[in-house]
Every structure is written in structure tokens, then in C-alpha cells.
Amino acid sequence: MTESDDAPAKRPTIYDLAQIAGASPSAVSSVLNGTWQKRRISAKLAERISLIAKEQGYAVNLQASMLRRERSRIVGMIIPKYDNRYFGAIAEQFEAMARERGLFPVITCTQRDPALEVEAARELMSYQAECLIATGATDPDRIAEICAPAGIRTINLDLPGTGGPSVVSDNFGGARDLARLILDRVRRDFGSVSPLFFIGGRGQDHNTRERLRGFLAAHAERGIDVPETRLLMRGYSASKTEASLAGLDLPQDCGIFVNSTIALEGVIRWIHARPIPPQMRFGCFDWDPFAAFLDQNAGMMRQDVGAMLAQVFAFVEHPPAGAPRIEVPCIFEPARSALAATAG
Amino acid sequence: MTESDDAPAKRPTIYDLAQIAGASPSAVSSVLNGTWQKRRISAKLAERISLIAKEQGYAVNLQASMLRRERSRIVGMIIPKYDNRYFGAIAEQFEAMARERGLFPVITCTQRDPALEVEAARELMSYQAECLIATGATDPDRIAEICAPAGIRTINLDLPGTGGPSVVSDNFGGARDLARLILDRVRRDFGSVSPLFFIGGRGQDHNTRERLRGFLAAHAERGIDVPETRLLMRGYSASKTEASLAGLDLPQDCGIFVNSTIALEGVIRWIHARPIPPQMRFGCFDWDPFAAFLDQNAGMMRQDVGAMLAQVFAFVEHPPAGAPRIEVPCIFEPARSALAATAG
């Protein structure tokens, strides 16, 4: 099975290659990490060593290499979940963009659990990450606090913090535009001008507050008053959202502003659990390819993951002074459902 | 800003802690990695060292630790995408399950690109991974070939290979049951007994072949003949799927077997792009929470990610002889759409 029986399951090292090539480990090292010209190794020897390395299936030991080098080139990311389109896209694009820049991405999923977030930050410190992207962290400043004394820069993504630069969506503007749209649609389709419901998220969390502000602004400019009872912010979870809707007696012909695709899952479950599906329209802050085709959908605000990450990497490469906050505009995704199409 | 001005941005090492504690680096090391009882360090010293470590915000240097240790405890995973429910769930649960077992998960996303897969496998070798899970790899045997000489075990997930044990869904059984369901639904709703369409995937790929076999078996047992023109396998991509449907003139009242949620995205786009939405029913191999509520949905076959990963970790912990292939049954997710509910 193995190529040579005298080396059973041992990865070859530069010492092994040096022995085979009849050269020194230093020569081998410099050839394999591309510094051989600078170190005045002859092209002939370089080629011979490269060939032997290929034959032996050599791969650097990153542990040894990173231990010796001053820079690890590791950029860590903590992220709450993988299994929705927004965070999935962030993880996927972050990885690709880091690799493009010659960095090593290491991503850890924290399930929105503050204790796991801290643990993950510590683990990334142990990996000697140079930089940590805290995505949607429940307590970004706690993370920054842990990293600061170790000299690890933190960048907040999706939710802002004060311990480092932050890149977030324009939650206010996006929410205002989305609320306007839903209000228009409800009036057009149902002739009603009653206030919308706001569903999902947490009242303490920055994004929810900003979106609520946009939501209320859209109502205010139309002179519509929003009673407290229309605001349901019991967290990010489909089942909690479903439960809080089920506890209510929603009117027919209503409009719902949904704060995330996760909450939307709860809304949709609630709609379909009812004996008679309610007449309603919703808009969602966040995008999902299938949710885009649901009948009652009026439109979705898609967060511009590419633009946000571009900004994050700008901060990785050129650390800014202080803790600036960049707001990235969202992309409006119109409804694709047949209902919306025939109506519009 | 920093706690002590003489140590600006340098992580403390065991040598620093040893100096402060007035003890040896060995003592510090053994206290911090929990082997101090075995090494007969007094509880008093252990406590003192722990306290100092906490004060100084110490975190092990995993590069150094792993270099010295014989085992890295790293398990690598390569995965084609993050941004759909199936792979997102795999990544998320893999990470949690690895951590539960005291292992370090490192996941790399390869965009279904064979070259990136090989590159990722090499990188994971360099991280000294002990084990590599190749998920949905386009060429799992190539990966196994690279890893074998380095003594890295590979386990194939989702798509089988011959270079190591494989854990896959029961694609045949699941597809047969799903095809039966769609056929029943089409007959009930439209009174038609014409063959279904099979859409998405690649003819060369194992899962698609097995699912096709199940699809054909369901037709065969009803005596329905399936013409070649009903099989559209032009890859895993929403836009290719949409394009191949657009090129066809699908009959009204048809039934479609969709080979993945990614292909389903194409199908749904196609449906909504038509001036008059076609009468049809579809079933999908793979589950998505929103797709479950689409009107024409007859049901979805959800792959049992938890069971598959449990089997993967069984193989990680107890390497089997040879290259067994385990088939995990799928979970049937009935349709949730109003249409399906009123009809059924």
C-alpha cells in the first residue's frame, strides 16, 4: 500500500528531503518557501529539491512554520450559524476572499452562545490568529477585550462594537424602505392603512433597534401610529417567532415586517398551521432564494455580503484609527411570487 | 491601553509565567495542560500558576503545542458549499460534534472545484490533520491518494469513494419512495400517469445514478416507461437547471423529481418566469425550510445529517478495515403548502 515500506505513516520533513538530495535542511527550506533566490541557491539544486519534494509528497508542517515565523497569516472568524443564506454566504465568501489574499481563514460557529463566543475567541488566539472578525457577536466588546492584550485586532461584522472598526448594513435605511414598501403593498392589495407588525430579533440588539427606528420612521412619515403590541421581539428563532404569533389574534389583511429569514421561518410555519391561511403581506430583512417565491412576500432586503466583506478586508489590510462604523446599503430584492406579479 | 507598558503586544509564554511564578517552564506547562497531578506538582503551586495565567491572559500557542505533541487532534473537512441547508447543517453539526469529542475541526469550502479540493487537502495535511472528511468531493479517491502516504485517514461523506470508508444517504430507497409519492400525487391531482421528469445532478456522479435508479424503479413497478428526454442532468446549478427547463416544452400537469435544493432553485425560477405558471407537482431530494412551503411541493427527502455524522465520527474513532459503505436512510418531509394540505 505505502510507497516505500521503510517509511510507514510518517510525513517527510525537510531533513528527510535534505538527506535524499544531499543538501542541507536550510537549502531545502528556502527552496520550498520560495526564498531560494534571495538565499543564493542555484537553480539546479532548487529544481532537484522541488522534484524530490513532489516525489515524496512533501507538505510543510504549518505548525513548525508558523511557530518560527513572526506572522501566522491566520484570520479568524466567529459566526453564529452556518445554516441560513446570510451567514452561509458570509462564511463562504470570507474564505474565498481570505485565500485570494494569501491568508489562512479559520471559521468557528458559535450558535449565538456568548460562552462559546469567548471560547472560540480564545481558541483563535491560540492559533495565533492575527485578526479576528466577530460576526453577529452577542457581545463584540467582550471579544475585543480578550483579544486586545494579545495584540489581536478585532473587526466587527453585522453587529457593531466599540472595541474595533465595525461593518454593518444600513439597517435604518433598509428597514425604512422595506416598511414603506409593505405599507404600500398592503394599501394597494387590501386598501388598509393600519400599522404593520414587527417580528423577530431582540430589543437590546443594535440591528433590531436600528431597523425598528426605520420601521417607525416609515410609519411616522405617513402619520400612522404604531402601538407597542405590534412589536414582537422575542429573539432569533423560528419556534419562538411562531409561538409569539400564535399567542396573538392577528387581523386579516395585515402586513408583517420580518426581521430575519430565521424569524420568517416561524412566520411561514404559523401561516400554514392555521386552518384558513390569513390574507397578509410580509417583507423580510434578509434574503432567501426560496422565501423570495412565497406568495405573501412583498419583497426582501438583501444584505450586501460582498461589499461588507470587501470593507472588512480593507480594515484587515489597513487598520484604521479608532473604531469607525461603516454602514453598507442593502440590496432590494423584489417579490417573485405569482401573487405579487399579477398584483403588480 | 495595555495592562503593563513593558509588554506591548506580545502574548505571554510559559517562560514569562514561569518567571513571574518563580517556577520552571515545565511546571507551568504541566499545570496548564492538566498533567500536573501526574507530574507531582503541589496543588499550591498549581493554583498559583493558574491564577497568574488568568491574570496575564495566557493562551497556549497551539502551533508550538501541536508541533511537540504526537497528535494534533485536528479533523479536517472539505465541503463544496456552505450556502444551502444541507451542507450548512453538515458544517455546523460537524463542528459541534468534533468539539464535543475534544477535537479541533477545520473546514474548507471548495466550491465543487476539483483543483481547490486537492489544494484544500494539501493544506489540511500541512495542518497535520489526523483525519480528513471529504464531503461531496468530485474526486474522493484523488484526495485519499494524496492523504494515504502521509498517514492521514480519509472518510467520504455524501459521495462514496474507494479510498476509505464512506457514509452516504440511501439514495436509491429515498429516490424510489419520493418518485412513488410524486407519481401518486400527480395521478390524484391531475389524473395523469405520464412519467416524471428527473432534473439536476450529473450522470457520472454516484448519487445521481443511484437516485435515477430509484426513480426508474418506481416507474417500472407501475409499468411506466421513461423516455430519455425526461432526464435532465446538466449539473448542480440553479441557472443551468433553469436554462435546461426553458429549452423544453413541458406539458401542463407534469411531475418533476428535483435532484437537489440547488436545482430546485432553478425549477422555481423557471416556474415563475413563465407568463402563466404551469400546473405541476415536484418532489425534491434534499430539504429546505422555505421550499417546504411552496405550493407545488409534494414532499421532500431530507438527508439525515445527524445520523450520517454520527457514523462518520464512529469511523474517526474506530477506523474500520477496508472501505465499507454505510447507507443512511433519509427522512421524508411531507409538503406543508396550503395546496398540498387542502388536496391531501
Next chain:
DNA sequence: CAAGCGTGCTCAATCGATGTAGCAAAGCTG
């Protein structure tokens, strides 16, 4: 031909944590 320089390479220290071997002191036994 001595002095100087460029070429092509090697030596050895180093990164931080680990663990074996071993040392000194205290406690116990006969």
C-alpha cells in the same frame, strides 16, 4: 599575489510547549 568580491552553500540558534530523566529534600523503616 594579496586583497576584495560574488556565488553557493551550511551551521546553529530560535520559536513555545512537552515529557523523560533525574536531582534534592523529606519521610519512613528496621
Next chain:
DNA sequence: CAGCTTTGCTACATCGATTGAGCACGCTTG
């Protein structure tokens, strides 16, 4: 109190790659 064990710790080599310092040789120059 010699001879033993036990306790509590330290010294040092080691993992594999990197890199500053430096050696030996050949060639040029005055």
C-alpha cells in the same frame, strides 16, 4: 542512622521550519 521510598520540583532534548551569520571556493583587480 543507613537505606529505602515518596514528594516536588527542574534541566534539557525534542518537534520541524526559518534565518542571520559565516565558510569555502573561484574570479577579478590593482
